[in-house]
Amino acid sequence: MTxxxxxxxxxxIAPFFIIGIIKKTKAFWAGRKGVxxxxxxxxxxxxMKKGEVVSETTSWVFRYTPxxxxxSILFAAMFVPLITGKAIINIPFAFVIFSYVLGLGKFFSLLxxxxxxxxxxxxxxxxxxxxxxxxxxxxxxxxxxxxxxSQNYSFESLKxxxxxxxxxxxxIIALAVVTLFIMLLIECCRVPVDDPTxxxxxxxxxxxxxxxxxxxxxGLITWSAAIKMFxxxxxxxxxxxxxxxAWWISIPAFLVIICILxxxxxxxxSSMARFRMTHVFEFIFxxxxxxxxxxxxxxxxxxxxx
Amino acid sequence: MGIYFFSxxxxxxxxxxxxxxxxxxxxxKACSVCSVISTxxxxxxxxxxxKTAKHIETVFYTSPLLGYIDISIxxxxxxxxxxxxxxxxxxxxxxxxxLKPYLNKxxxxxxxxxxxxxxxxxMIMVVTVQNALFFLIVWEIMSLSSxxxxxxxxxxxEVINAGLKYLVYMHIxxxxxxxxxxxxxxxxxxxxxxxxxDYMQSPNAPANWVFLLAFIGFGIKAGFVPFHxxxxxxxxxxxSHVSAIMSGVMIKxxxxxxxxxxxxxxxxxxxxxxxxxxxxxxxxxxGVLYAITQHDIKRLLAYHSIENIGIIGIGIGVGMLxxxxxxxxxxxxxxxxxxxxxxxxxxxxxxxxxxxxxxxxKTHTRNIELMGGLIKKMPFTxxxxxxxxxxxxxxxxxxxxxxxxxxxxxMIKAVPAAGMKLFIVLIMAIAALAMVGTMAMLxxxxxxxxxxxxxxxxxxxxxxxxxxxxxxxxMSILAFLTFVIGMYSQYFISYASIPASMFTDGGNAVADLxxxxxxxxxxxxxxMIFMGILLVLFIAxxxxxxxxxxEKYVTWxxxxxxANNHMQYTASSYADLFISTLKPLFxxxxxxxxxxxxxxxxxxYEQEIEDIEEAYIVKPLLKLDEKFLTKFERIQNGNIQQxxxxxxxxxxxxxxxxxxxxx
Numbered sequence: 001m002t003x004x005x006x007x008x009x010x011x012x013i014a015p016f017f018i019i020g021i022i023k024k025t026k027a028f029w030a031g032r033k034g035v036x037x038x039x040x041x042x043x044x045x046x047x048m049k050k051g052e053v054v055s056e057t058t059s060w061v062f063r064y065t066p067x068x069x070x071x072s073i074l075f076a077a078m079f080v081p082l083i084t085g086k087a088i089i090n091i092p093f094a095f096v097i098f099s100y101v102l103g104l105g106k107f108f109s110l111l112x113x114x115x116x117x118x119x120x121x122x123x124x125x126x127x128x129x130x131x132x133x134x135x136x137x138x139x140x141x142x143x144x145x146x147x148x149x150s151q152n153y154s155f156e157s158l159k160x161x162x163x164x165x166x167x168x169x170x171x172i173i174a175l176a177v178v179t180l181f182i183m184l185l186i187e188c189c190r191v192p193v194d195d196p197t198x199x200x201x202x203x204x205x206x207x208x209x210x211x212x213x214x215x216x217x218x219g220l221i222t223w224s225a226a227i228k229m230f231x232x233x234x235x236x237x238x239x240x241x242x243x244x245x246a247w248w249i250s251i252p253a254f255l256v257i258i259c260i261l262x263x264x265x266x267x268x269x270s271s272m273a274r275f276r277m278t279h280v281f282e283f284i285f286x287x288x289x290x291x292x293x294x295x296x297x298x299x300x301x302x303x304x305x306x
Numbered sequence: 307m308g309i310y311f312f313s314x315x316x317x318x319x320x321x322x323x324x325x326x327x328x329x330x331x332x333x334x335k336a337c338s339v340c341s342v343i344s345t346x347x348x349x350x351x352x353x354x355x356x357k358t359a360k361h362i363e364t365v366f367y368t369s370p371l372l373g374y375i376d377i378s379i380x381x382x383x384x385x386x387x388x389x390x391x392x393x394x395x396x397x398x399x400x401x402x403x404x405l406k407p408y409l410n411k412x413x414x415x416x417x418x419x420x421x422x423x424x425x426x427x428x429m430i431m432v433v434t435v436q437n438a439l440f441f442l443i444v445w446e447i448m449s450l451s452s453x454x455x456x457x458x459x460x461x462x463x464e465v466i467n468a469g470l471k472y473l474v475y476m477h478i479x480x481x482x483x484x485x486x487x488x489x490x491x492x493x494x495x496x497x498x499x500x501x502x503x504d505y506m507q508s509p510n511a512p513a514n515w516v517f518l519l520a521f522i523g524f525g526i527k528a529g530f531v532p533f534h535x536x537x538x539x540x541x542x543x544x545x546s547h548v549s550a551i552m553s554g555v556m557i558k559x560x561x562x563x564x565x566x567x568x569x570x571x572x573x574x575x576x577x578x579x580x581x582x583x584x585x586x587x588x589x590x591x592x593g594v595l596y597a598i599t600q601h602d603i604k605r606l607l608a609y610h611s612i613e614n615i616g617i618i619g620i621g622i623g624v625g626m627l628x629x630x631x632x633x634x635x636x637x638x639x640x641x642x643x644x645x646x647x648x649x650x651x652x653x654x655x656x657x658x659x660x661x662x663x664x665x666x667x668k669t670h671t672r673n674i675e676l677m678g679g680l681i682k683k684m685p686f687t688x689x690x691x692x693x694x695x696x697x698x699x700x701x702x703x704x705x706x707x708x709x710x711x712x713x714x715x716x717m718i719k720a721v722p723a724a725g726m727k728l729f730i731v732l733i734m735a736i737a738a739l740a741m742v743g744t745m746a747m748l749x750x751x752x753x754x755x756x757x758x759x760x761x762x763x764x765x766x767x768x769x770x771x772x773x774x775x776x777x778x779x780x781m782s783i784l785a786f787l788t789f790v791i792g793m794y795s796q797y798f799i800s801y802a803s804i805p806a807s808m809f810t811d812g813g814n815a816v817a818d819l820x821x822x823x824x825x826x827x828x829x830x831x832x833x834m835i836f837m838g839i840l841l842v843l844f845i846a847x848x849x850x851x852x853x854x855x856x857e858k859y860v861t862w863x864x865x866x867x868x869a870n871n872h873m874q875y876t877a878s879s880y881a882d883l884f885i886s887t888l889k890p891l892f893x894x895x896x897x898x899x900x901x902x903x904x905x906x907x908x909x910x911y912e913q914e915i916e917d918i919e920e921a922y923i924v925k926p927l928l929k930l931d932e933k934f935l936t937k938f939e940r941i942q943n944g945n946i947q948q949x950x951x952x953x954x955x956x957x958x959x960x961x962x963x964x965x966x967x968x969x
Contacts, residue, residue, distance in 0.1 A: 051855030055862070057761055059681045061692070067847050071840040078835070089835070091828055096714045097702065100743070101836075104701045107747055111692070114755030114875065116861045117678070122875020125755070129748040130884040136744045137737035144736050148722040148729070201864045211862050216850050281887060295733055303726045 015226030016041040025266025052215030057117040065112035066220040072105035092153035095143040113209035124208035138291035145298040159243040182287040184232035191269040313347035317427040324419030345391040355384035376436035385805040386433040396780040401547040403777035421451040436499040438487040449476040456544040468543035475536040482523030506570040513571040520567040528560025531589040541608035546663020554656035579626035586619025594745040599915040614651040634815040639716030641806035647709035654697040657784040661691035664773035676764040683770040688758040695750035697788040703833040705791035796826040
């Protein structure tokens with residue numbers, strides 16, 4: 001019961017602080033003092049109190065999408081081991097369900113963007129849909145290889161790499177961290193794939209899809225984007241924390257890794273500009289390459305070299 | 307067995323009524339009643355066979371020449387009977403509404419109704435007859451009656467062309483199936499399927515070759531790449547309920563044929579298992595890639611049928627690999643997933659074709675580029691189409707997810723089991739299936755987003771109303787089924803797993819079957835949690851939004867306030883980023899008329915994407931064929947006396963041949 005409670009608590013609260021840490025990091029590199037770490041939470045509460053403006057072109061799809069997207073992301077999070085190292089729902093083949101459930105949210109956010117009849121939002125939707133066709137196979141290759149390596153088919157397999165792969169484990173973990181980190185940048189639309197703070201709609205991906213959302217809906221969408229980022233950070237943290245660690249090491253380690261990852265995202269955003277749209281594809285294909293490298297290493301570990 | 311013949315008789319009664327009834331509008335009603343009664347009765351033996359796992363059969367003795375005719379319902383037949391009877395009767399109920407405008411125009415539909423009933427009856431016989439000769443006869447009746455259904459609007463040139471193309475493809479398919487049966491008949495000197503099983507499982511049987519012939523023959527019917535070419539032409543040409551029945555049910559008889567031959571050969575060799583998996587993966591990817599490029603909604607759905615046949619094939623391929631490598635888990639999950647996907651695909655594809663048909667009936671166009679904003683005029687059709695889209699993309703909690711998930715599970719668990727070759731192949735198949743899923747998402751957000759959402763583009767939507775109730779009801783039943791099978795898969799999985807267990811190694815697979823049942827139960831518990839979350843959030847959202855100001859305003863145009871409907875994102879622009887990324891896979895054909903003269907009047911630019919298989923394989927082959935056949939043009943001179951002479955010469959040659967070789 002404590003496990004369930006802790007997991008849900010961190011799932012609902014931590015995302016705000018992640019955004020806060022990223023903002024603080026960016027402010028640090030820019031030489032500013034920056035807003036408080038609590039600011040995203042206050043923003044969320046402020047949005048919850050606001051009224052909204054709805055486009056008259058839209059239909060129920062637009063109206064219900066924020067809730068469906070949030071529900072799908074919360075549900076997907078249940079399959080991922082969070083702070084306690086145990087997922088709320090720990091079943092085999094969880095990564096398939098995880099990514100298809102996220103697909104539900106994505107499907108409706110794409111439809112909602114098209115629902116407004118805006119040319120800009122259609123553009124964002126087109127990009128998001130296109131990128132995910134390249135991201136998903138790489139994710140599946142990575143997870144299926146890791147699952148095959150450890151003969152464990154839930155997300156716990158991420159924690160078992162070192163145990164099963166010996167020395168190669170370090171390389172596989174490094175590659176998997178890179179793969180999932182790139183996936184995080186793409187799925188959560190951070191620099192260098194997308195710039196959440198840009199002012200030019202033509203270059204946006206995710207931000208442009210929600211141009212017409214306001215009030216409570218906007219609050220829910222930003223919150224679910226933050227939860228999504230937290231889930232991917234948690235996946236990376238799982239790679240780095242083996243199953244064998246005791247809870248009094250693994251829980252602080254989890255929190256520290258989440259903070260460090262957020263600082264890294266902030267640093268990346270401060271140190272580089274976003275890619276041109278044509279170069280984004282090259283960046284995404286990098287993820288496929290690292291995924292294939294993981295596959296090659298796993299094959300070598302199982303069948304080659306003894 | 308009596309019930310089976312009774313319900314088959316109901317179908318023939320419907321066919322008869324459609325000829326003898328005088329009033330045109332009553333014909334389709336009479337057919338629907340007959341079909342529904344037939345379905346209800348057909349379900350009794352089918353469900354009984356699945357529940358008791360015992361097959362029922364009757365054997366007729368005809369004559370020394372034809373021997374025994376076995377009519378038998380085993381688990382595989384029962385599964386297909388359920389799919390065929392439920393889906394076709396829903397399709398015919400839908401046809402009541404769909405044919406109304408044609409009836410009002412005074413079109414004669416008796417032939418159409420007749421062939422509709424014949425198609426259903428022949429499909430039911432195809433999956434139950436266990437005698438090669440009669441199988442071929444009912445198979446041919448099925449192909450011919452569906453041909454006549456396709457050319458319903460035969461006054462249009464493209465419809466006739468598509469119909470002829472379909473007919474030619476079906477007869478090429480017939481040649482291969484015939485060849486497979488001839489080989490079997492020559493070796494066993496029998497036409498009964500039971501004897502084929504004994505022969506094919508003997509050590510020296512040419513199992514691979516027979517299976518290859520059957521796979522090509524039935525693969526043409528099912529629409530595996532590279533035999534898929536008739537599908538994208540025939541479906542847009544046919545009326546929507548016929549497309550729904552053909553795509554939802556009839557192409558599955560091709561899968562049935564492949565599975566039946568698989569039962570003949572028992573454990574497949576590794577070679578053909580890899581072959582089936584490879585063809586299936588290519589079909590799935592190819593189908594969805596070309597679906598993205600299409601803007602004709604029914605062509606798009608036809609390409610999606612190819613994709614889904616590919617997914618079914620992946621399931622069967624994984625199951626075959628599981629058998630070949632003696633990995634029961636993969637065999638159980640692969641076959642069960644593939645079987646369940648047959649059922650699921652027939653449900654959501656029929657739903658989508660029907661919804662697309664309703665849109666076509668109201669807008670008189672299939673070009674989605676012209677549509678937009680239809681959700682306000684046709685709210686129910688839009689909702690049903692979106693449900694179908696979510697289901698076909700394999701998104702939970704709808705039914706497409708369950709079957710794809712079982713296939714994934716089979717593949718993932720089989721990965722580390724045996725050998726490096728299998729490992730790489732399966733991981734690549736997993737990646738391909740993941741890619742197919744996301745591309746389907748791109749395609750169906752495009753289709754439903756551009757058709758129903760946003761503002762109307764070219765079309766005048768002023769007078770459009772929603773489809774009549776007689777069309778909404780069957781579609782709602784289908785949509786309900788997609789949801790129920792997705793949510794409570796543990797109650798439906800036995801319909802797929804019991805036929806699937808015919809292929810697996812009975813005793814050793816029991817543990818995996820039990821795991822399958824438990825696991826689907828777990829999944830549906832998870833989905834209940836999801837529905838709970840969804841409900842809580844909706845209530846929370848409602849409470850939060852109460853009493854807050856909600857204004858209506860125009861869509862934010864990023865500072866530009868003269869936006870009009872033509873500036874919306876279109877289907878082409880939505881798909882363009884993806885298509886241009888994969889440029890080499892498509893052949894773009896542009897039709898340009900440039901503006902000329904000092905005061906240019908007319909100019910246009912049009913781009914379409916041609917099927918590369920058609921452009922680079924079928925067309926050159928046809929050209930070659932034409933070149934060869936024109937050499938014989940002289941023979942065809944219209945002189946009947948000469949034709950009789952040719953006949954005579956042929957007969958004499960045939961007799962000489964018989965005397966010479968037959969001795």
